[in-house]
Amino acid sequence: QSALTQPASVSGSPGQSITISCTGTSSDVGGYNYVSWYQQHPGKAPKLMIYDVSNRPSGVSNRFSGSKSGNTASLTISGLQAEDEADYYCSSYTSSSFNWVFGGGTKLTVL
Amino acid sequence: QVQLVQSGAEVKKPGASVKVSCKASGYTFTSYGISWVRQAPGQGLEWMGWISAYNGNTNYAQKLQGRVTMTTDTSTSTAYMELRSLRSDDTAVYYCARSPYLGWYFDLWGRGTLVTVSS
Numbered sequence: 001q002s003a004l005t006q007p008a009s010v011s012g013s014p015g016q017s018i019t020i021s022c023t024g025t026s027s028d029v030g031g032y033n034y035v036s037w038y039q040q041h042p043g044k045a046p047k048l049m050i051y052d053v054s055n056r057p058s059g060v061s062n063r064f065s066g067s068k069s070g071n072t073a074s075l076t077i078s079g080l081q082a083e084d085e086a087d088y089y090c091s092s093y094t095s096s097s098f099n100w101v102f103g104g105g106t107k108l109t110v111l
Numbered sequence: 112q113v114q115l116v117q118s119g120a121e122v123k124k125p126g127a128s129v130k131v132s133c134k135a136s137g138y139t140f141t142s143y144g145i146s147w148v149r150q151a152p153g154q155g156l157e158w159m160g161w162i163s164a165y166n167g168n169t170n171y172a173q174k175l176q177g178r179v180t181m182t183t184d185t186s187t188s189t190a191y192m193e194l195r196s197l198r199s200d201d202t203a204v205y206y207c208a209r210s211p212y213l214g215w216y217f218d219l220w221g222r223g224t225l226v227t228v229s230s
Contacts, residue, residue: 034215038156045206045223046148046156051216089156093215099170100146100215105155 003101004029004090011109017078020106022090023071028101030071034093037066037075040105041086049088050075077108085110113137115207115221122227123197130193131224133207140188141165144210146217147181147192149203157203161210162190197228 005023012018022029022037029035033053038046048057050066053073063078073092077084090103118132133145147159160171162181169181180193190207205224208217 032215036216038217045220046208046217047220048216048218051214051218057218091156091158091216097173099161099172100158102148102156102158 003094004092004103006088006090006103006106008104009107009109011111012080013111014080014082016080017076018080018108020075020088020090020108022073022075022103024073024092024101025071027096028092028094029068029073031095032093033068035066035068035073036091037064038089038091039086040089046089080110082110084108113219115209115219117207117221117224120225120227122229125198125228125230127197128193128195129197129226130191131205131226133190133192133221135188135190135209140183141185142212144212145181145183145190146208146210148206148208148217150206151200151203159192163212164190165212194226199228202226202228
């Protein structure tokens with residue numbers, strides 16, 4: 001069982017917006033602004049999409065945004081495109097073991 | 112260019128050890144840490160541990176303590192991950208990933224190394 005909880009799947013139509021949640025505890029998501037999000041296409045390595053809750057690395061589309069409220073972080077993708085179809089993972093620092101934890105992953109389907 | 116290049120796929124028998132390498136290029140190796148993350152077939156990501164490329168300090172996931180060793184060779188800008196006493200459930204793709212010392216995220220990933228444990 002993963003330390004962070006994500007929905008197994010979400011879906012949306014092209015052009016729509018979707019939000020993926022990532023729920024943890026006060027020892028990880030809720031206690032620190034160290035949540036990151038990764039996109040993984042089949043057979044490929046993960047790619048950093050958001051770091052420190054809401055920061056986008058250079059080169060990542062501004063259609064991707066992150067936020068946090070309490071123990072739950074969220075990744076929002078606006079203007080869905082076919083290429084956004086992938087697995088998405090959240091990650092956070094955790095003070096319970098002074099390292100990283102991942103969510104179980106969410107499969108995004110673009111209808 | 113900035114990249115992490117990993118060694119090739121491995122097939123091992125239960126009880127054996129495997130050592131995976133991760134060669135960095137395009138950036139100052141000692142200015143970042145390296146984590147190892149694995150992904151079993153059809154499963155999610157699992158953080159295994161971290162090593163400072165600057166001084167070799169390590170931090171391992173509790174479930175792997177005693178079976179995993181991470182090292183670096185700064186002369187070749189290469190990180191290594193050795194996993195011992197392999198079991199079938201260690202079958203996975205193993206990724207190395209770079210993280211800044213003042214950041215809790217992975218901004219650069221290797222392409223992964225498939226390790227298959229089978230008798």
